[in-house]
Amino acid sequence: MARREAITEIMKNIDDELVICNIGFPSRELYDIEDRKENFYMIGSMGLASSIGFGLAIARPDKDVVVIDGDGSLLMNMGSLVTIFANNPKNLTWIVIDNGAYGSTGNQDTYAQVVDLCEIAKSVGFKNSFNFNDIDLKEIIGSSNASFIVYKTEAGNSDAPIIDLDPISIKNRFMDTIQF
Secondary structure, three states: OEHHHHHHHHHOOOOOOEEEEOOOHHHHHHHHHHOOOOEEEOOOOOOOHHHHHHHHHHHOOOOOEEEEEEHHHHHHOOHHHHHHHHHOOOOEEEEEEEOOEEHHHOOEEOHHHOOOHHHHHHHHOOOEEEEHHHOOHHHHOOOOOOEEEEEEOEOOOOOOOOOOOOHHHHHHHHHHHHOO
């Protein structure tokens, strides 16, 4: 399965949740699959989708927040695992699409090919740490603890077009939607 297909599958489970999407091709693919004002598309800032999602979950405990991240971005910001676990925002669902590659920079291998990200999250203390194929995502979103989910895919990028919104427009549209 390709990352684009994984994002399509994830979005079948999204209703009014706020979605923060990882940089580059994942954001382009999400934009092409299902653009919605509740989506925040990362432009730059590799490794920070989880941090942005965490801040949003803390600021808006009344809204469920879903982060669509990549294995390379998680590996770049491993400290977010500990921070999110320690604060345990029950309204945060963090989905890491693990394709074993830095997809937006040329598909160079990541170390996720030799480590188990789900087991790392469990070792940090995440009670809700799952492989995507083992769960019903609708049941996990908004459960009693922060959730960490690994979705294994093949490496590679689709031909999704460039997002035709500039970063300021993306930010303003999202901020208007979440009423900050």
